[in-house]
Amino acid sequence: MIKVKKAEFKGSFVDLKQLPDEDNLEIALVGRSNVGKSSLINKVVNRKNLAKSSSTPGKTRTINFYMINDSWYFVDLPGYGFARVSKTERLKWNRMIEGYLSKRKQLKGVIQLLDIRHVPTENDVLMKDWLLHYEIPLLLVATKADKISKGARQKHLNQIRKALDLEPEDILLPFSAATGEGVGEILAAIEELLEF
Template identity: 50%
Template sequence: MKIISAEFATSAVGLEKCPAGSRPEVALAGRSNVGKSSLLNALVNRKKLARTSNTPGRTQLINFFLINGDFYLVDLPGYGFAKVPARVKAGWGKMIEGYLAGREQLRGVVLLVDIRHAPTADDRRMYAWLKHYHIPAVVAATKADKLSRGRALQNLAVVRKTLALEKDDPLILFSALTGQGKEELWSVIGEWLKNIPDS
């Protein structure tokens, strides 16, 4: 996909604060520090559109980025190991679930997992939840540049088994550093975004 423009649009705490209109949305989900901001920046060829951090849990709101004036990439709060109070984590969980369950503009979800490690229990729950509610999903195994190709392929098999992916469920090896997997991921997202309606 040719990126003409990419800009931060707004942040939201819940459904009622999400942007109005009918522009389709593709959400990025994953545990804290899995590389969602880096993946988003790599997809749109911008180094600092989404703020990256070495501190897990920096993204605390639902952040909307308007791409080509046509659709939104939506960065969801990370789940898992963020060093934040339990009550805050619980609020994030409700925020994410409310968005995924109730957002009519949602066309699909990119679920990020770290290729260096087996998917966590939270990752398994998230993917099972997406499948249960028939939300299109693609799994992006990030940080591919950290492993040899042979080891990365071995770990992909672990990801596929752990998440119980079906044969046709998309699983893409991705590196924000090298751009590996970027075109494949845009191909999946492009299918979700076919026939973009007027906003």
């Protein structure tokens, strides 16, 4: 399995034309604002504050690149569904995110995050269908698993599976940035995505 020995911030970008023009492969994170994208990156690479996380939704407003082991990039995308931005700004983000996901040659896979406590939103469903349509390899992760009891877990996972119309063989991986549950599974999945 991948062992993260080095993780460094490469840069923040607001325009697709600025993105690093390199051959390094990329794994991107998508999900609603505040779902835990930045926290997942920090936990998986074992660095407390590499990606800025915040309890205020809309913290990540740029495409942020993190170089792992001098080899591949973790790409933190702005969260969708963040209410407190203008329509114009939202349209700009949507175009940027969709442009990145549909055109980026270096992109080897996407990790879509869903809050284990909540029924997926319309945006979550649209994003999953959209990624499928573009045939982008996808790993689904249910975040904040520490926030519900073990007894309620299966019910919540099933609720998400139903909303996203998952097949029994599709994986929905429980994860917690608080306890580290799921880190090994995510690293194993990333390794597979990078090799595919």
